Amino acid sequence: xxxxxxxxxxxxxxxxxxxxxxxxxxxxxxxxxxxxxxxxxxxxxxxxxxxxxxxxxxxxxxxxxxxxxxxxxxxxxxxxxxxxxxxxxxxxxxxxxxxxxxxxxxxxxxxxxxxxxxxxxxxxxxxxxxxxxxxxxxxxxxxxxxxxxxxxxxxxxxxxxxxxxxxxxxxxxxxxxxxxxxxxxxxxxxxxxxxxxxxxxxxxxxxxxxxxxxxxxxxxx
Amino acid sequence: xxxxxxxxxxxxxxxxxxxxxxxxxxxxxxxxxxxxxxxxxxxxxxxxxxxxxxxxxxxxxxxxxxxxxxxxxxxxxxxxxxxxxxxxxxxxxxxxxxxxxxxxxxxxxxxxxxxxxxxxxxxxxxxxxxxxxxxxxxxxxxxxxxxxxxxxxxxxxxxxxxxxxxxxxxxxxxxxxxxxxxxxxxxxxxxxxxxxxxxxxxxxxxxxxxxxxxxxxxxxxxxxxxxxxxxxxxxxxxxxxxxxxxxxxxxxxxxxxxxxxx
Amino acid sequence: xxxxxxxxxxxxxxxxxxxxxxxxxxxxxxxxxxxxxxxxxxxxxxxxxxxxxxxxxxxxxxxxxxxxxxxxxxxxxxxxxxxxxxxxxxxxxxxxxxxxxxxxxxxxxxxxxxxxxxxxxxxxxxxxxxxxxxxxxxxxxxxxxxxxxxxxxxxxxxxxxxxxxxxxxxxxxxxxxxxxxxxxxxxxxxxxxxxxxxxxxxxxxxxxxxxxxxxxxxxxxxxxxxxxxxxxxxxxxx
Numbered sequence: 266x267x268x269x270x271x272x273x274x275x276x277x278x279x280x281x282x283x284x285x286x287x288x289x290x291x292x293x294x295x296x297x298x299x300x301x302x303x304x305x306x307x308x309x310x311x312x313x314x315x316x317x318x319x320x321x322x323x324x325x326x327x328x329x330x331x332x333x334x335x336x337x338x339x340x341x342x343x344x345x346x347x348x349x350x351x352x353x354x355x356x357x358x359x360x361x362x363x364x365x366x367x368x369x370x371x372x373x374x375x376x377x378x379x380x381x382x383x384x385x386x387x388x389x390x391x392x393x394x395x396x397x398x399x400x401x402x403x404x405x406x407x408x409x410x411x412x413x414x415x416x417x418x419x420x421x422x423x424x425x426x427x428x429x430x431x432x433x434x435x436x437x438x439x440x441x442x443x444x445x446x447x448x449x450x451x452x453x454x455x456x457x458x459x460x461x462x463x464x465x466x467x468x469x470x471x472x473x474x475x476x477x478x479x480x481x482x483x484x485x486x
Numbered sequence: 487x488x489x490x491x492x493x494x495x496x497x498x499x500x501x502x503x504x505x506x507x508x509x510x511x512x513x514x515x516x517x518x519x520x521x522x523x524x525x526x527x528x529x530x531x532x533x534x535x536x537x538x539x540x541x542x543x544x545x546x547x548x549x550x551x552x553x554x555x556x557x558x559x560x561x562x563x564x565x566x567x568x569x570x571x572x573x574x575x576x577x578x579x580x581x582x583x584x585x586x587x588x589x590x591x592x593x594x595x596x597x598x599x600x601x602x603x604x605x606x607x608x609x610x611x612x613x614x615x616x617x618x619x620x621x622x623x624x625x626x627x628x629x630x631x632x633x634x635x636x637x638x639x640x641x642x643x644x645x646x647x648x649x650x651x652x653x654x655x656x657x658x659x660x661x662x663x664x665x666x667x668x669x670x671x672x673x674x675x676x677x678x679x680x681x682x683x684x685x686x687x688x689x690x691x692x693x694x695x696x697x698x699x700x701x702x703x704x705x706x707x708x709x710x711x712x713x714x715x716x717x718x719x720x721x722x723x724x725x726x727x728x729x730x731x732x733x734x735x736x737x738x739x740x741x742x743x744x745x746x747x748x
Numbered sequence: 749x750x751x752x753x754x755x756x757x758x759x760x761x762x763x764x765x766x767x768x769x770x771x772x773x774x775x776x777x778x779x780x781x782x783x784x785x786x787x788x789x790x791x792x793x794x795x796x797x798x799x800x801x802x803x804x805x806x807x808x809x810x811x812x813x814x815x816x817x818x819x820x821x822x823x824x825x826x827x828x829x830x831x832x833x834x835x836x837x838x839x840x841x842x843x844x845x846x847x848x849x850x851x852x853x854x855x856x857x858x859x860x861x862x863x864x865x866x867x868x869x870x871x872x873x874x875x876x877x878x879x880x881x882x883x884x885x886x887x888x889x890x891x892x893x894x895x896x897x898x899x900x901x902x903x904x905x906x907x908x909x910x911x912x913x914x915x916x917x918x919x920x921x922x923x924x925x926x927x928x929x930x931x932x933x934x935x936x937x938x939x940x941x942x943x944x945x946x947x948x949x950x951x952x953x954x955x956x957x958x959x960x961x962x963x964x965x966x967x968x969x970x971x972x973x974x975x976x977x978x979x980x981x982x983x984x985x986x
Binding site: 267268271272275278279282283342343344346347348349350351352353354485486 | 795798799800801802820821823824826828830831832833834835836838839843846847848850851852853893
């Protein structure tokens with residue numbers, strides 16, 4: 266536990282000191298979402314219809330852009346090497362780093378989401394479900410993204426490659442996340458979708474640290 | 487399986503198999519095409535266009551089969567450290583990707599006469615599209631490293647992660663599809679499989695499978711030989727050291743994997 | 749009395765054979781200096797010993813037990829110093845070191861960090877952020893890390909890079925004290941380090957010709973002979 270908290274504290278401190286990362290993620294999210302009205306026209310009904318999908322896709326892309334941050338710097342300056350040879354289990358350290366990533370990426374997105382929902386004229390019925398769905402979905406995005414971020418360490422053009430690797434794996438979260446909000450907007454219960462998202466989160470929580478630590482060890486060879 | 491771990495054993499074993507397998511492939515596909523195009527009945531609704539099914543369905547099956555094969559090779563490489571597993575996985579990926587692309591193209595060609603559009607987001611086509619992305623991601627990853635072994639290992643891990651995801655993605659897409667298209671539940675399997683249609687379907691599937699094994703063997707043999715050549719180059723077999731080096735340098739070179747000339 | 753040994757280690761990097769059949773043995777209080785040309789595999793061997801790399805064949809044993817059986821215990825008893833310093837530019841020297849102490853469960857962390865900084869004469873830099881340090885100071889901060897937390901094995905890959913003569917002398921003293929406590933030090937260096945009676949491990953001795961190794965792995969005798977024939981027939985034609 267001590268190691269987990271130590272790495273969490275350090276990564277949060279680094280994110281804070283290096284400043285603008287969280288702000289950039291939210292800024293990207295906002296800019297991307299506002300592109301859609303320019304693309305499909307400002308008609309209120311159409312925007313309201315596509316709002317939940319647009320918000321989820323923009324959140325996905327924003328989460329994905331910040332993935333390089335998770336391991337790349339540590340890999341380049343030798344910190345990752347030392348983390349691998351420390352007596353604390355690598356899986357636990359990875360969980361700590363992923364939690365730090367989510368707190369600086371996913372959480373700001375969840376807070377910014379209602380603002381975007383308002384701008385896209387989403388019906389108020391959907392707001393609560395949107396936040397809950399994103400609360401269940403964004404940690405899964407960070408966990409899956411960590412696997413991708415670890416796999417591309419040492420690769421050429423890693424930043425672009427990670428998108429190709431990770432986006433197909435994000436699709437289930439997208440389908441059920443957007444589906445949950447749509448159900449809420451139709452007035453029907455979204456509980457099934459939220460349960461599935463919870464299941465996905467638990468599965469990734471159990472499996473992703475091991476897949477990621479395996480990929481990190483490969484990168485060390 | 488470890489008996490075939492030594493490259494020379496694999497090469498010796500597969501050399502006689504290859505011609506027979508190739509002949510078998512040609513026979514199966516020729517027979518399959520005959521029965522598909524001529525020897526099978528016409529669908530009362532779709533007419534002759536149903537014949538695309540005889541390529542579309544086997545291609546879909548092969549796309550999935552190859553991905554599962556890749557994942558199994560990945561597991562064999564990472565868990566049991568079988569030396570040929572990596573090569574098999576890398577060799578399978580392009581074949582699987584091509585079959586998946588073939589499935590998508592034939593699906594599009596089949597759909598146009600039926601629904602008037604070149605693409606429709608039905609469950610199977612969408613799942614196959616995502617599978618194609620998984621293939622492309624794998625191929626991009628294994629080729630993104632300067633060290634090919636590192637690329638293979640990363641790819642094996644990705645294949646395993648992808649394999650776990652395939653059922654989840656299939657389930658999600660099915661759910662998504664039924665949610666958004668309740669009216670027209672189209673199945674790209676075509677009509678219920680009549681016995682007269684089973685034969686060409688089976689022939690094509692078997693033919694495609696044999697084709698896959700032929701290509702797999704060819705590619706693995708190619709890679710093994712390429713590795714041997716690279717290894718021999720690295721060992722300095724083909725070095726042309728004309729300048730007579732001092733005794734110390736020669737000793738150094740003999741030690742550092744460059745064969746000293748006598 | 750601890751014992752660290754390796755037997756019949758073979759290391760493959762990419763498709764290149766770095767060394768093969770390497771064996772060594774070190775006991776408490778020993779210092780092993782790795783020597784060899786560039787590319788001989790000094791860094792690779794140290795990484796093998798640290799558990800970052802797995803050998804193609806052979807094994808490493810601590811007190812008779814294979815280190816890969818209990819990696820956590822091996823990591824706990826080892827301090828590894830690689831080429832890189834792992835200094836974060838936005839953290840102070842003290843904060844840079846804090847994480848490593850926490851991961852090792854060191855109590856009285858601040859006092860321990862103080863002692864380590866004093867030992868490397870950089871205590872005055874404790875509050876300086878990483879980006880303002882010179883490369884020698886960064887190296888000394890990295891060295892301070894190995895003094896935090898108890899360990900039995902030091903694996904140092906070129907610890908002297910960027911250090912001036914006084915710092916090298918300090919390092920030599922630290923190594924001496926560590927050996928006196930029963931620790932084992934394995935290191936590689938291009939600069940002369942004043943270490944008492946080190947055992948020298950020359951990696952050039954373990955560079956087996958790749959052709960030999962290939963012949964073991966694969967029945968390419970015919971290919972090898974074919975290659976030799978090709979070369980000699982080329983020469984005859986000239």
